[in-house]
Amino acid sequence: MTTDAILVATDVVKRYGKFQALSGVSIRIKPNTIHSVIGPNGAGKTTLFHTLTGTVLPTSGSIVLKGQEVARLTDYQRVQLGMARSFQVTSLFPRLTVRENLRLAAQGVQPGKALAFWSKALLTGVHDDLIESILKRLELSACIDKTSSQLSHGQQRRLEVGMALAAQPQIIFLDEPTSGMGIDDIDAMKAIIHGLRQDLTVVLIEHNMGIVMDISDTITVMQLGTVLVEGTPQEVKGDARVRQAYLGNMITGGR
């Protein structure tokens, strides 16, 4: 059964000095699913994301992406293997247009070409089809020539997801894509994430339980740097440990 997972992490440990943020987390992510990671603040969700995507290197443990060990590779090396991420705090290029933001993101999988200091910057032309299809998916087509700082918060959050999509990854890590969003924007984002499942694998950190329970195939519940429970939304909802630990009313809706 190891062959059907796109990403397998085994016993991932991350220590910051004496503080152990992750103490032996194992997780298996199946292709073309939405796999959510939930847990209270400080459970180690974002640290797990950082180690899986290479933003920080794990202290020990193994991370296998499509059969290849990547635990010691940096984040920019892992991007070349089909991995991309978004950030919890929007991280765009505020002074560049939406088009150029995405062009930079698409160029990231061929970084060698971006070292060409003698070729004219092709501000249009090369990645146009890709950029247009992403903007269409995110309903941002009208904003293509605005700078990213001119977008509303909800639009910026969507572009944040678009930046990860532009690398055309096979597995995408979304760190709280709805943070700070209004109610209408949240529904739009939920539909976008659900739509991604057709083409790629989504790993999601999300605090909005409505979204998590509705669209996830698998949920991993974390607590104090370890995996507490893993299963389908139904299993997680019904699990006594999860209720007892902290979620309780949030998951069951108070019933």
Next chain:
Amino acid sequence: MTALLCKHKDLLLAVLAVLILPWMLKSGSLASEVLIFALAALGCNLLLGYAGLLSFGQGIFFGVGSYALGILLTRTGMPMPAVLLTAVVAGAVVAGMVGWLAIRQKGIYFVMLTLALTQMFYFIAYSTPEWTGGDNGLLDIPTLPLTVFGHTLLPNKTAWDYYVFVAILFLLVFWALQRVVDSIFGRTLLAIRDNPARCTALGYDIVQFKLLAFMVSGAVTALAGALYAMMTGIAPLTSINYHMSEVILLITVLGGTGNLVASVLGAAFYVIVSDWLSYMWPRWLLVFGFLLMAVSLYLQGGLWGACKLLFARLRPTAAAAQRGEEHP
């Protein structure tokens, strides 16, 4: 036609500067000095304005260019263009080594590393007098004419002859650097300056990009150093000391970062005003201390930023139209 003019307006401004200088200044050496320091500032601007790297190591590259040219012209019979080219390559190689070390750290530690390396190169030059002339500097460097297959293209005999030679090289480098900052590489550098974390997450190895920027910067700065040594006939120890780094940074910041014309403006201002002040008052550097404070406090766009503000006051509509196509 107008579109073409707009597209190359920065290059046109550089040409304009080259044409105005002889008309403004009586001394050809002073005019050449303006362009030479403009070259050095262009190299610094690429790092500071585009890659966001505050390097105190520019004096190293200037000095390496000076010494490389001095040593080759006094000891070998290499043709002058080949000597200049070697100096440029030496600058790029040394900048590659300095960058390779310094880029590993960010922020204040990066600055400290460039500062430490500047001191190190100064003492290397000081303690190898058989090569560099040590305290006295490398003397009797000839100013050679530019000849191709026995034909003298540029005699480089008088100060104004030499100005023509420097001006041609300056315009070539300006055009090339303008092309570099407008390239995919240049745009990626800007992105790295503004958001390095995102760039890494997108797949860019930002060390590679900063290193390439360093090498281009080192090459241009070494050319400035080489031209300066050939003009003055001497490669003194002051061309590689900490103060040289300081002067290059001062010119770059005074002019304004993120636009190449700004560096030319900064160099013209610094060289001409310091020449004028040094006649009147031996403590003239103090004035630049105050100017740097004024720019840091009130005018972070530098002199170029001030010109743009003035332009916007005078012609609000034209300035608004211009804003759209400006570099972010």
